Amino acid sequence: MKLLVTGGAGFIGSAVVRLAVARGHQVVNLDALTYAANLANVAPVADSPLYAFQQADIRDRAALDAAFATHQPDIVLHLAAESHVDRSIDGPADFIDTNITGTFNMLEAARKYWQAAGRPDSFRFHHVSTDEVFGSLPADPSVQFTEATAYDPRSPYSASKAASDHLVRAWSETYGLPVVLSNCSNNYGPYHFPEKLIPVVILNALAGRALPIYGDGSNIRDWLYVEDHADALLLVATKGALGRSYNIGGENERTNLQLVHTICAILDRLRPRDTGAYADLITFVTDRPGHDARYAIDPTRIRAELGWRPSVTVEEGLERTVRWYLENEAWWRPLLGRQGVGQRLGRAAP
Known part of the structure; x- marks a missing residue:
């Protein structure tokens, strides 16, 4: 089976690529290589003979048509x-x-390819x-x-993803x-770009810098280990019912403050500070506009229809993640110089 994975050099996409190749699938990684x-x-x-990379932007329709014609995938993720x-x-x-526009281009390129192939x-x-x-x-x-x-x-990001979901259904x-x-x-999990909460906390802690938490830290998220997610995505892609949507959750709700305290405790054990505890670095900062209070997924459908459940608790996953960052400085160190990393973003007034 040949998979075309867009964004395969990103955090989640690369986890899908690595897992798919490990399972013996041919994989084409199409990525624009943005920041x-x-x-x-x-x-x-x-170096696997099952893997191929093509640099292309999903906003470039001609490049997408060429990619489909060249690689002739069975499944697009x-x-x-x-x-x-x-x-x-x-x-x-x-x-x-x-x-939005990129997803429209992907849909049209996929439709053209699928129709030309006789609608397999x-x-x-x-x-x-x-x-x-x-x-x-x-x-x-x-x-x-x-x-x-x-x-x-409630944010430009989520609105753009909602629009893309509607396009796919249409x-x-x-x-x-x-x-x-x-x-x-x-x-x-591993390979998480260092602008999101968990890698920011780990890397700031190692550098002895403040650990910024928006508002009072009470915002709740359901945390999903990226390798569990990759496993679920391959399952949905191959076994999910056509036209169906599946919510994929980690069944690991935590407040942001609880999450940061867990990371600090892991670091205290694995790489203690010379003086004090890492939690001493926690700093509360002005909340971002439109910050959603809580996300939580009911995974009943994917469990009942496809038999999938997450295999990693948030405590296990955070332990693995912290250890990975401690052991892979050569991966994350060069990324700290990329545009916007280490800066406070999202201050715009609502």
């Missing part, structure tokens, strides 16, 4: 996206161009999205996002394009 992409993420499989909420607040245009039953287009399209939940733990939850995006209904969709909770 958050890193070919070092796929170095473990770069569309992960390429601008994904950092704070950056979307400061510069929403890139999110509209990539997440084996072809699938898997669109990978986020739980942020559903908006914000109350603190009540009995309330979770399901696949039937109404969309209520192409399925209007043109019969065989699609599946998935919406995931917050991912974390």
Whole structure:
């Protein structure tokens, strides 16, 4: 089976690429190599005869047509996206161009290819999205996002992903394009670009810098280990019912403050400070505009229909993640100089 993975040099996309190659699939990694992409993420499989890389931008329709014609994939896993909420607040245009127009281009390129091939039953287009399209939940733990939850995006990022989800469903209904969709909770793990909360906390702690937490740290997220997510994505792509969407969650809800304290405790054990504890560095900063209070996914459908559950608890996953960053400074050190890394973004007034 040949997979075309867009955004395969990114955080989640590279986890999919590594796992798919390990399972014996042919993989074409199509990536524009923007600021958050890193070919070092796929170095473990770069020499495999099953792996191929093509640099192309999903905003470039001609390049996409050429990629489909050249590689003739059986399945598309569309992960390429601008994904950092704070950056979307400061510069929403890139999110509209990539997440909406780019997804439109992917759908049209896939439709042209699929129709020219005689509409094979084996072809699938898997669109990978986020739980942020559903908006914000109350603190009540009995309330979770399901696949039937109404969309209520509250940031330029989540609005652009919601729009792309709607496009995918429309192409399925209007043109019969065989699609599946998935919406995931917050991912974390190895190769996470150092602008998101968990790598920021780990790397700031190692440098003895403040550990910034928005507001009072009470915002709740459901944390999904990235390698668990990659496993679920391959399952949905190959076994999911056409036209169906699947919510993929980690079943690991934590407040941001709880999460940071857990990371600090792991670091205290693995690499103690000369004086004091890492939690001494925690600093509360002004919240970002439109910060959703809580995300939580109900994974009943993917569990019942496909038999999938996450295998890693957040404590196990954070231990693995912290150890990986401690052992892979050669990977993260060069990324600290990339545009916007280490700066406070998302300050724009609502």
